[in-house]
Amino acid sequence: MKNISLLIILLGFSLETKAQDEKKVSVQEVYKNQIEAIGKDKKVQKSFDIIQSLEPQTMKDLVELTEIPAPPFMEQKRGERFMQMVKAAGADSIWKDEVGNVLALRKGKSRSRTVVLEAHLDTVFPLETDVKVKKHGDTLYAPGIGDDTRGLAMVLAVMKAMNTAQINTASDVLFAGVVGEEGLGDLRGVKHLFKNGNRKIDAYIAIDGGDLGRINNMALGSLRYKVTFKGPGGHSWGAFGVANPHHAIGKSIDYFDTVAGAYVANGPKTTYNVGRIGGGTSVNSIPFESWMEIDMRSVSPEKLLGIERILKEQMQKALEDYNKTVKKGDKLTLVLDKIGERPSGELGENLPLILKAIAATSYFNAQPTLTRGSTDSNIPISLGIPAVTIGRGGKSDNAHALDEWYLNDETGPLAIKLALLILVAEAGLAN
CATH class of the missing domain: 3.30.70.360 (Alpha-Beta Plaits)
Structure with a gap:
């Protein structure tokens, strides 16, 4: 595309994280038991069934949001539509903050902590990019359909499932569509969330990435x-x-x-x-x-x-x-x-949020792998606040390219169930 066909010079080494930034881990018994107990809860089981039944709508949400351009600093239209979808899903309060983050609060029983579940609104593509979703067989092609529009659709599905199944948590849950993750956005949305004087956040779960089982606890x-x-x-x-x-x-x-x-x-x-x-x-x-x-x-x-x-x-x-x-x-x-x-940083492998994420991943028979990346979690990780970035499931490739694609295989709904299970485990089941 002529607007982005600027000369690119690749110097040095690949930016992809390799084996030195990935570590396969096993489950600690105490957290395995904790996650299994939560997974057996009738309302949680019902929420899993709801996520499965919502699959056609979740894919419709994905297509609709993908077709709304959202470059960094120009996420307003996508944010407005996401806000409408969040409102329809149900929340105790919904608002847009000063920088354009869309936030939806679901109150907990004790309200002593706040846990965030988030995906970012922006993509890397200029406003004039053709973002019409094209379907070839079961595969969807469009710029931004994976990174990170799929994450937004997952946040919506988790909220719908929790509300429909009437799952109660001890902590407040803050569902978020965050601006400015990509490029020159420079994490401005999540930086704003953690500015002094804003809401205290005790744990942060971002959805941004690929494979089921990825648990990003190291900030690049x-x-x-x-x-x-x-x-x-x-x-x-x-x-x-x-x-x-x-x-x-x-x-x-x-x-x-x-x-x-x-x-x-x-x-x-x-x-x-x-x-x-x-x-x-x-x-x-x-x-x-x-x-x-x-x-x-x-x-x-x-x-x-x-x-x-x-x-x-x-x-x-x-x-x-x-x-x-x-x-x-x-x-x-x-x-x-x-x-x-x-900022860079690392969170210890024995942090409860990470151990819960590892156990929840194993609960769905996936191999948990600790990874390093550059995501919205960089900010809470650098501040020492428990945070992980988890994958979107399904199959996808060519992120940041015009031929980006997403295929919703059996791991697609599993990734949504996994996000819900980690969230409920961290926020505390209060049924």
């Missing part, structure tokens, strides 16, 4: 910068010799790649990526600016700060070295803007 930290080289610009013939920002930015990428590549070769996994480049007005014009956006990630906060330092040093070195070659006119200037910051 990241820093993102927009780097801009600025100059006077001019005609490619008449102003030849004037400083050219594109030439300088090419030098800066080479400098950064050389030093950063050596830096990430050892120690905790760290990656970097020049993801977008822009600037210039025409082929026969010397550009007045050239910019790029850079993503850096690491499992180690110290390592992340180290590669940030390398970025700043190499950008400044490239500027100075390039300016030595300028034959006439003003020298280039450099602007470094931090456009994203996601």
Whole structure:
């Protein structure tokens, strides 16, 4: 698509989490017994049946929400429709906060704690992207249908099932559709939820990811910068010799790649990526600016700060070295803007929420796997607040691509039941 066909330069290593960020785990007996007791509760059993019977409607909800574009900072229309759906599902109170998060409170018996179940409203795709869902056999194709619109449909299904089955919890449950998870949204929705003075949140369950059994308890930290080289610009013939920002930015990428590549070769996994480049007005014009956006990630906060330092040093070195070659006119200037910051962190494997999630996953005969990722859970994890991100079930692939797809196999409804079981276990069954 022409609007997003900007030059992409992949530097260094894949951003995918590999085996070092995944750990298969077993169930502790005490939590196995606890989850089995909850699973045998008549109302919980009824809720599982309801989730199964809701499958056609859940898929309709998925298609409808997918076809409402929702780039970061432009989630309003999708948020409004999601809010209507949440209202129809039933809640004690529903509202939209200052940044656009859609929130629905379901009061608990004791009201001493608050547990969040959340999926994010936004997708990575620009507003003009064709998001019409196309069906080939049983597979649905559309940008954003998995990441994370499927999560929104699951949140709705859990709420409907709990209300219809009349499941009571000890703690308050806050159902949420959160803005700004993707890209330059920079987790702004969840950051707002945890701002000082907002509602106290005691546990956080996000739905965002693939396989049934994924339990994300480790936050992958990241820093993102927009780097801009600025100059006077001019005609490619008449102003030849004037400083050219594109030439300088090419030098800066080479400098950064050389030093950063050596830096990430050892120690905790760290990656970097020049993801977008822009600037210039025409082929026969010397550009007045050239910019790029850079993503850096690491499992180690110290390592992340180290590669940030390398970025700043190499950008400044490239500027100075390039300016030595300028034959006439003003020298280039450099602007470094931090456009994203996601904190890293890890929660211990013996945290009760994680042990409940492990036991609940095993309850549905899936292999629980602890993983690391960059999700809304980064914020509570970094604050030491119990949090997990769990998978959406079904089969899906090509997230963040125009040919993203989702197939609702037998693990689709199981993932919804799993989300409900973890939520009820953490919020406390009060029937």
